[in-house]
Amino acid sequence: MMGLWRGFVAACARPVDTRPLAVLRILLPLCVVLDLARVASLGLLDDFFRTWEHGGLSTFSGDHWLLGSLGPHAGLLLVGVLGVCMLLVSSGLAVRPALLLGVLAYAQLGHLYPPGDRGIDRIIRVALLVLLFSRSHRRWALGNRLGGRTPEETEPAAPQLVLLWFLVLVYMAAGTSKLIQQPDWLAWSGTPVLYRVLTDPMAGAFDHVAWSGVGLPFFIGGWVTILYEVGAPMLLTRWRHWWGTIGIALHVGIALTMHLGMFSVGMLCLYVVVMADAWLPALDRWQARRRG
Numbered sequence: 001m002m003g004l005w006r007g008f009v010a011a012c013a014r015p016v017d018t019r020p021l022a023v024l025r026i027l028l029p030l031c032v033v034l035d036l037a038r039v040a041s042l043g044l045l046d047d048f049f050r051t052w053e054h055g056g057l058s059t060f061s062g063d064h065w066l067l068g069s070l071g072p073h074a075g076l077l078l079v080g081v082l083g084v085c086m087l088l089v090s091s092g093l094a095v096r097p098a099l100l101l102g103v104l105a106y107a108q109l110g111h112l113y114p115p116g117d118r119g120i121d122r123i124i125r126v127a128l129l130v131l132l133f134s135r136s137h138r139r140w141a142l143g144n145r146l147g148g149r150t151p152e153e154t155e156p157a158a159p160q161l162v163l164l165w166f167l168v169l170v171y172m173a174a175g176t177s178k179l180i181q182q183p184d185w186l187a188w189s190g191t192p193v194l195y196r197v198l199t200d201p202m203a204g205a206f207d208h209v210a211w212s213g214v215g216l217p218f219f220i221g222g223w224v225t226i227l228y229e230v231g232a233p234m235l236l237t238r239w240r241h242w243w244g245t246i247g248i249a250l251h252v253g254i255a256l257t258m259h260l261g262m263f264s265v266g267m268l269c270l271y272v273v274v275m276a277d278a279w280l281p282a283l284d285r286w287q288a289r290r291r292g
Contacts, residue, residue, distance in 0.1 A: 015154040020276040021136035027269040029086035049075030081105040092141020120263045134159035170230045175229030192218035244274035
């Protein structure tokens with residue numbers, strides 16, 4: 001047992017490149033900002049982030065609503081706080097305070113309008129909290145330039161390992177819940193579950209009439225989806241970039257065939273960590289050629 005513990009401590013303390021989490025620190029907050037901008041462009045901020053008595057859609061009672069005493073504009077105030085904090089994090093200014101305040105504002109907006117607090121919102125919040133314990137703010141950050149600080153090239157592996165463990169849990173939960181709730185994901189007859197998902201009028205982009213009777217691609221797609229998700233422990237092995245290649249194709253496919261907001265983009269941002277062993281050497285070679 002002591003040997004396992006020493007191995008675990010050594011793995012967490014192992015120095016790794018700071019660039020993957022620095023890129024994640026830049027991209028994830030931009031996803032949140034662009035998602036809020038999309039809601040604003042549709043004129044739905046008032047509807048989503050005001051309570052029912054103030055003309056909005058939320059029926060939230062306010063038991064866990066920190067700013068409820070500020071009246072009908074509290075939700076819009078939090079939208080502004082979240083947007084500013086995410087821009088600060090992405091630019092690399094006051095990153096840790098902005099992460100704390102931003103995640104708090106993000107969670108409070110989820111309390112105010114629970115139907116709009118999607119799975120990807122919760123995934124992003126967890127990832128932002130992981131960044132809080134990393135040194136991502138010391139690489140590719142405006143704060144380094146303004147403060148005259150030397151960028152840090154390495155950091156302990158623990159934050160990246162925690163993020164990989166978290167993704168294993170996310171994908172394993174998705175795969176096992178599919179099998180428990182709808183075992184027909186693995187069927188070879190009847191109506192494929194994937195067909196019903198992709199032709200759902202609320203989220204799917206496929207015409208259910210045009211694709212009626214086309215079963216084989218949907219059966220194969222369903223099997224691949226389940227095998228990919230329950231195979232998430234590969235993230236903890238040296239073959240994770242192969243698993244990640246399939247994941248990138250899967251999420252690009254979801255983006256093209258379903259209307260799920262920022263889900264695919266948000267998940268693809270996390271793949272900068274999954275695929276770090278592939279893109280970091282390529283980036284180093286490109287920079288070496290430029291210097292040479």
